[in-house]
Each structure stands twice: as C-alpha cells, then as structure tokens.
Amino acid sequence: MNYFPVRAICLLFLVDLVFPKQVCSKQDVLEYLNLTSNNEKFTTCRPALDWRRPTVVYFDIYLYGILSMIEKSQTFVPLIWMSMSWNNERISWDPKDFCGIKSVILPRQMLWKPDLYVLETAEKEDGPLNPYLYITHNGTVTMEDDHKIVSTCSMNVHKFPFDTQTCHITVSSINYSDKEIKLVPASNSSKVTQVARESILTQGEWEFLNISVSLKNESYEDQTFDRIKYTISVRRMPLMHFINFQLPILFFLTLDLASFFIPDEGEKLGFKVTVLLGISVLLLILNDILPSKSHRCPLIAVYVIVIFSFMLLSLLETVLVIYLINMNSEQDAKGVQRPEDHNSDTDNRKRDRNGVEAPFETLMLKEIYSKEKTNDVQLLQLILEELQIIRQTLDPDTLKAKTAQIYWLGIAKCINRVFFVVYLISVSLFLVFIFREWKAE
Ligand SMILES: *[C@@H]1O[C@H](CO)[C@@H](O)[C@H](O)[C@H]1NC(C)=O
Numbered sequence: 001m002n003y004f005p006v007r008a009i010c011l012l013f014l015v016d017l018v019f020p021k022q023v024c025s026k027q028d029v030l031e032y033l034n035l036t037s038n039n040e041k042f043t044t045c046r047p048a049l050d051w052r053r054p055t056v057v058y059f060d061i062y063l064y065g066i067l068s069m070i071e072k073s074q075t076f077v078p079l080i081w082m083s084m085s086w087n088n089e090r091i092s093w094d095p096k097d098f099c100g101i102k103s104v105i106l107p108r109q110m111l112w113k114p115d116l117y118v119l120e121t122a123e124k125e126d127g128p129l130n131p132y133l134y135i136t137h138n139g140t141v142t143m144e145d146d147h148k149i150v151s152t153c154s155m156n157v158h159k160f161p162f163d164t165q166t167c168h169i170t171v172s173s174i175n176y177s178d179k180e181i182k183l184v185p186a187s188n189s190s191k192v193t194q195v196a197r198e199s200i201l202t203q204g205e206w207e208f209l210n211i212s213v214s215l216k217n218e219s220y221e222d223q224t225f226d227r228i229k230y231t232i233s234v235r236r237m238p239l240m241h242f243i244n245f246q247l248p249i250l251f252f253l254t255l256d257l258a259s260f261f262i263p264d265e266g267e268k269l270g271f272k273v274t275v276l277l278g279i280s281v282l283l284l285i286l287n288d289i290l291p292s293k294s295h296r297c298p299l300i301a302v303y304v305i306v307i308f309s310f311m312l313l314s315l316l317e318t319v320l321v322i323y324l325i326n327m328n329s330e331q332d333a334k335g336v337q338r339p340e341d342h343n344s345d346t347d348n349r350k351r352d353r354n355g356v357e358a359p360f361e362t363l364m365l366k367e368i369y370s371k372e373k374t375n376d377v378q379l380l381q382l383i384l385e386e387l388q389i390i391r392q393t394l395d396p397d398t399l400k401a402k403t404a405q406i407y408w409l410g411i412a413k414c415i416n417r418v419f420f421v422v423y424l425i426s427v428s429l430f431l432v433f434i435f436r437e438w439k440a441e
Pocket residue numbers: 032033034
C-alpha cells in the first residue's frame with residue numbers, strides 16, 4: 001500500500017504553509033532587496049525615486065590629530081574621521097520579516113555614493129579606505145572613512161613663533177548641484193569642537209583651539225553647489241622655537257654688550273667677530289623655516305636683522321676706537337725713533353702701546369735680580385741705559401707725543417662710553433617694542 005507516504009507529504013506541505021520557513025540571514029535581506037553585486041540599478045544613479053527630490057547628505061568630521069603644518073610649503077596635514085549618511089529610497093525592509101535584522105554591512109562598490117571631496121587637497125591619498133558601508137532597514141546608508149588629508153593652508157607667519165593659524169577644510173560634491181545633493185552639517189561648531197577636544201591624539205607643536213562650521217553655496221556654470229566649510233584654528237606652542245632661536249640670539253647680544261668691558265687692544269675685535277658669525281649661523285635655521293614669500297615681513301626676521309645690525313655697528317665702533325689708539329701710537333713711535341735710540345727702542349714702543357708705564361724702580365730691580373751674576377760694568381751699563389730712557393721721556397718732542405696720546409686715548413674712551421650707553425638704550429627699547437608686537441593680538 002502506498003497510502004502512508006502520500007499522507008506524510010501532505011502533512012509536510014501543510015506545516016510549510018502554516019509555519020513559513022524563517023529567513024534569518026543577512027544574505028536573505030540582500031536577496032529580498034535584489035541587491036547583488038552586478039545590479040546596476042543600485043550603483044549608477046542617485047537613489048531617489050523622483051529625481052526632483054534631492055538626496056540630503058548629512059556630513060560630519062571628527063578631528064583626531066594634527067600631523068604637521070609646514071610653513072615652507074604651506075601645507076596642513078590633519079587626521080580626520082569623516083562620516084556621511086543619506087537616504088537610499090530603494091532600500092527598505094521590515095525587520096519583523098527577517099528575525100529582527102535592522103542593519104547590514106555591505107561592500108562599498110555595491111551602492112551609489114555621493115562624490116564628496118575636499119577642495120583644499122594638495123596630494124591624493126593612497127592609504128586604504130574603509131571598504132564597507134552600513135545600511136539600515138529604513139534606507140539610511142552610512143559611510144565612514146579615516147583620512148590623512150594633505151591640504152593647502154595659507155599661513156601667516158608674521159608673528160612666528162607666537163602665531164595662530166586658521167586652515168580650512170571645504171567639502172563639496174563635484175558633479176551634483178544642490179538640486180541633487182543637499183549637504184547638511186550633522187553637528188554644529190560647538191559640538192565639533194568639543195568632540196575634537198576629547199578625541200585629539202596628537203598635535204605636535206600645535207595646540208588645537210576650535211573648529212567652526214559654515215554652510216555655503218557657490219555658483220559654477222549656472223549651477224550652485226553646496227559647500228560645508230570647516231575652519232580649524234590652532235595655536236603654535238612657541239617654547240621650542242623660543243629656546244632654539246630667540247634665546248641664543250639674546251645670549252649673543254648679551255655677550256656683545258659684555259665685550260664693552262674688554263680692553264680695546266687685543267682680543268676684543270676677534271671676540272665681536274665671533275659673536276657676529278654665531279648669529280649668521282642662526283640665520284640659516286630661519287631660512288629653513290620661513291616661506292620665501294609672505295604678505296608681511298615676519299617679526300622674527302626684523303628681530304634678527306635689527307640685532308645683527310646693532311652688533312655690526314658695535315663691531316665698527318670697536319674698529320674705529322682701535323684705529324684711533326693705533327694711529328696715535330704710530331705717531332708716538334715716529335717721535336721716539338731717533339738715531340741714538342738703539343736696543344731699548346722696541347721695549348719702549350711696547351710700553352707706549354700698552355699705555356701704561358712700568359715704574360722704573362721695579363723694572364730696574366727686576367733686571368738687576370735677573371742679572372744677579374753680572375759684574376759691575378754691566379750693571380753700570382744698565383743704569384746708563386735707563387738714564388737715557390728717562391732723558392728721552394723728558395725730551396719736549398716725546399712729551400708732546402705723550403700729550404697727544406693721552407688726548408686720543410681720552411677721545412677713544414669717551415666714544416666707547418657714549419656708544420655703550422646709546423647702544424644699551426636702543427637695544428632695550430627695541431626688545432621691548434618687538435616683544436610687545438609679538439604679544440599683541
Ligand atoms: C526583486 O526582483 C523580483 C523579480 O526580479 C521582483 O519581483 C521583486 O519585487 C524585486 N524586489 C524588490 C524589493 O524590488
């Protein structure tokens with residue numbers, strides 16, 4: 001009898017009708033939506049069933065790092081997490097039919113995406129993008145990406161290194177006018193700023209201040225395009241630049257001031273030249289930092305150049321003073337040089353140049369001590385020589401030369417003193433002025 005199997009089949013059929021087979025996998029959702037990888041309906045066109053209805057794209061950014069800001073090339077490299085979401089009218093399902101499935105993660109290439117990009121981009125990114133997007137049962141599609149944006153930013157280095165910079169990140173669609181894609185910032189300025197403050201990981205030498213968001217539209221060939229503009233303000237932390245650059249220059253300036261207390265003869269000139277060379281090495285560092293073109297002359301350049309000129313002036317003053325002293329001792333030497341003047345001549349000139357006369361007694365005693373072993377004749381000869389020198393000193397010609405020497409020395413000293421006072425005052429005034437200018441808002 002083949003009666004039993006027929007009943008069994010009928011029963012199974014009945015069960016199937018009363019309790020339909022549960023579809024609980026996400027693949028079932030995609031099958032229900034007819035969403036397969038070669039479905040052009042989903043990938044080519046904007047997902048609006050009526051083309052007159054624009055697709056509203058909610059856009060949001062989270063700033064989570066400032067990698068660098070390069071003054072020389074005027075680039076700004078922030079790390080930004082971008083999120084955009086829009087409604088796809090072709091996608092909708094009832095979670096009740098699919099065991100409560102409310103969202104599905106899909107490969108990116110299976111759906112249409114808005115063609116948003118950053119206008120300031122200076123370099124194409126080559127990092128991997130997030131390959132997935134996220135759909136929900138009511139048709140919301142969300143796409144999130146992690147970007148390292150190398151963007152142009154016109155930086156104003158007038159107040160370097162005490163400067164605040166503002167850079168812009170402008171987001172817009174290239175191909176869709178505002179009739180097709182309507183951009184809406186998902187969070188306002190205070191929200192974006194707060195989120196960035198909480199999530200910022202690295203900011204290098206910069207301190208993040210705030211982000212402001214504004215929505216604009218721009219006309220281009222009788223179409224208008226929506227643009228969201230994020231303005232990011234950052235302030236430079238000046239400590240390292242101050243230590244590396246401004247402080248050493250102040251040190252050099254102090255050394256230059258201190259060199260006024262070195263006697264004019266000998267090392268003073270060499271010392272000043274060395275200090276001047278030290279500053280010119282620091283100028284090379286500046287060349288690495290600052291862009292060659294800027295709107296206003298950077299204050300730091302004024303600072304270096306003015307201090308450099310001050311030091312140059314003080315070097316020239318030293319040269320002048322040494323010239324005055326030397327001119328005078330040459331005159332002196334000429335006056336002293338006479339035929340009868342022989343072996344003691346060089347000794348004499350040396351003493352004159354020093355401008356200080358060793359007392360004869362000490363000199364003679366020293367010479368006598370050093371020549372203890374010499375006999376009386378030699379001793380007498382020595383005394384004769386010293387007497388000759390005394391005669392020369394009392395000679396009217398020599399006396400005149402001496403007066404001239406004292407006169408020129410006095411002038412040199414006076415120049416030195418007046419120059420030092422003027423120099424100190426102008427340097428202090430300049431420093432006060434430049435640091436006030438730096439601190440001014
Ligand atoms: C999927 O395609 C089938 C036939 O091709 C059609 O009957 C069904 O309505 C489509 N489903 C959706 C959600 O469009």
